[in-house]
Amino acid sequence: xxxxxxxxxxxxxxxxxxxxxxxxxxxxxxxxxxxxxxxxxxxxxxxxxxxxxxxxxxxxxxxxxxxxxxxxxxxxxxxxxxxxxxxxxxxxxxxxxxxxxxxxxxxxxxxxxxxxxxxxxxxxxxxx
Numbered sequence: 293x294x295x296x297x298x299x300x301x302x303x304x305x306x307x308x309x310x311x312x313x314x315x316x317x318x319x320x321x322x323x324x325x326x327x328x329x330x331x332x333x334x335x336x337x338x339x340x341x342x343x344x345x346x347x348x349x350x351x352x353x354x355x356x357x358x359x360x361x362x363x364x365x366x367x368x369x370x371x372x373x374x375x376x377x378x379x380x381x382x383x384x385x386x387x388x389x390x391x392x393x394x395x396x397x398x399x400x401x402x403x404x405x406x407x408x409x410x411x412x413x414x415x416x417x418x419x420x
Contacts, residue, residue: 323374327367335366 300306332344344366347359397405 319374320371323371324367327363327370331366331370332363 336344344359344363345357347362348355348357350356
């Protein structure tokens with residue numbers, strides 16, 4: 293069982309996933325700072341100096357902080373959009389790399405083309 297777990301943990305996919313989680317956490321902190329420190333103050337200015345984080349109302353003994361909820365929704369959309377743009381950019385780069393790889397013929401393809409051309413030439417000369 294230990295050997296199976298070790299093989300599983302050392303596989304590239306698990307390591308890639310761990311790296312993705314770490315980078316995602318750091319990226320999330322950057323986007324959270326962008327939202328909290330840059331975007332929300334701008335939205336507040338557009339809405340007449342309204343600070344979303346301070347929006348709340350009291351219901352009985354409970355304080356309902358709907359401003360923080362609004363901020364979380366904006367945060368979600370910005371993170372989602374940022375990840376979408378990042379993935380889209382990475383996908384374009386990968387497609388470009390694949391197209392460049394396909395554009396350069398392999399030595400085997402070159403040899404097959406030469407054989408094809410020789411066969412065509414032989415066929416043409418034998419018909420004449």
